[in-house]
Amino acid sequence: MAEPSIHPDRPLGHQQRGPVVMRRNQVQQSTSEQRLLDSRGPTDWVHTDPWRVLRIQSEFIEGFGMLAELGAAISVFGSARTKPNDPMYAAAEEFGRKLVGAGYAVITGGGPGVMEAANKGASEAGGVSVGLGIELPFENGLNEWVDVGMNFRYFFTRKTMFVKYAQGFVVMPGGFGTLDELFEALTLAQTRKVTSFPVVLFGTSYWGGLADWLRDTMLVDGKISAADLEMFTITDDVDEAISYIIKAGEGADAAAEEAAAAAARDVADADNPEARERREAHRLGSDGS
Numbered sequence: 001m002a003e004p005s006i007h008p009d010r011p012l013g014h015q016q017r018g019p020v021v022m023r024r025n026q027v028q029q030s031t032s033e034q035r036l037l038d039s040r041g042p043t044d045w046v047h048t049d050p051w052r053v054l055r056i057q058s059e060f061i062e063g064f065g066m067l068a069e070l071g072a073a074i075s076v077f078g079s080a081r082t083k084p085n086d087p088m089y090a091a092a093e094e095f096g097r098k099l100v101g102a103g104y105a106v107i108t109g110g111g112p113g114v115m116e117a118a119n120k121g122a123s124e125a126g127g128v129s130v131g132l133g134i135e136l137p138f139e140n141g142l143n144e145w146v147d148v149g150m151n152f153r154y155f156f157t158r159k160t161m162f163v164k165y166a167q168g169f170v171v172m173p174g175g176f177g178t179l180d181e182l183f184e185a186l187t188l189a190q191t192r193k194v195t196s197f198p199v200v201l202f203g204t205s206y207w208g209g210l211a212d213w214l215r216d217t218m219l220v221d222g223k224i225s226a227a228d229l230e231m232f233t234i235t236d237d238v239d240e241a242i243s244y245i246i247k248a249g250e251g252a253d254a255a256a257e258e259a260a261a262a263a264a265r266d267v268a269d270a271d272n273p274e275a276r277e278r279r280e281a282h283r284l285g286s287d288g289s
C-alpha cells in the first residue's frame with residue numbers, strides 16, 4: 001500500500017523540489033531535510049571531493065573573517081626548528097617587538113622556532129600576534145604566544161592568508177617550508193598577482209649563497225630578469241629591515257593615492273572633456289614641451 005503523501009495539498013505520485021517536478025516512480029520517498037537530519041546511512045561522503053570543497057570554502061570564510069579587520073601586518077617566516085638559544089630566535093623576537101613598535105600586526109605560521117619567537121616579541125610588546133597554524137601528523141598546536149590564531153587543514157588556504165593580509169615579509173633562515181613561502185611571495189609579485197611588497201631576507205651568511213645562485217645562474221641563464229632580483233633585500237640588521245619595510249609601505253601608499261586621484265580624474269574627465277583638454281594644455285605649457 002502507498003505511503004500517505006507528506007504534502008497534504010499535493011497528490012501522491014507528484015513531487016516538487018524547487019523548480020524541479022518529479023512524478024510517478026521518480027518521486028523520492030524522503031525529503032531533503034529528512035535525509036539531512038537522519039544520522040543513519042553511509043558516511044563515506046565525508047571523504048569525497050565535493051565535501052572537501054566545502055571544507056576548503058569554510059577555511060577561507062573563517063580565515064577572511066578572522067583577519068579582515070587586522071590592519072597593517074607583516075608576515076614573518078622561518079624555521080620551525082630554531083631553538084631558543086639560537087641568535088636567530090632572539091632576532092625574530094626583536095622583529096616581533098619592533099614591528100609592533102612600527103604599528104604592524106605580526107603574522108606567523110603559529111608553530112615553534114622562529115614563529116614562536118616572532119609571536120613572543122609581538123605579544124609581549126602588546127601588539128597583535130597572529131598564528132596561522134597547520135594541521136600536521138606530528139601536531140604541536142599553536143605556540144603559546146599566538147593571541148589570534150587558527151589551525152588550517154590545507155596549506156594553500158593558509159598561504160593565501162599570509163599574502164592577503166600582509167604588507168611585507170621577513171624571511172629568517174629556514175628549510176623547505178620557509179623557501180616555499182618565500183618563493184610563493186616572490187612568484188605572486190613577479191607575475192603581478194599581488195601588488196609588489198617588501199621582502200627582507202634576514203641573515204646574509206644564510207641567504208647569500210641563494211642570492212648568488214639567483215644572480216649567477218638563474219639570471220645569467222635568462223630564467224629571471226634583473227628587476228626580479230630587486231624584489232628583495234638581504235640584511236643582518238633588524239632596524240634596517242624595518243626601515244626598508246616602512247619606506248616601501250609609504251611608497252605603496254603614495255602610489256595608491258596617485259592611482260585613486262587618477263581614477264577620480266578619469267571619472268571627472270568623462271563628464272567634462274573640455275576640462276581635460278585645458279589641463280593637458282596647461283601641463284604641456286608649464287613643462288615647456
Ligand SMILES: C/C(=C\CNc1ncnc2c1ncn2[C@@H]1O[C@H](COP(=O)(O)O)[C@@H](O)[C@H]1O)CO
Binds near residue numbers: 134174175179
Ligand atoms: C618541524 C616541527 C614542527 C612543524 N610545525 C609547524 N607549524 C607551523 N608552521 C610550520 C611548521 N613547520 C613548517 N611550518 C611552515 O613552514 C615554515 C617553516 O618551515 P621550515 O621547513 O622549518 O623552514 C614556517 O614559516 C611555517 O609557516 C617540529 O619542530
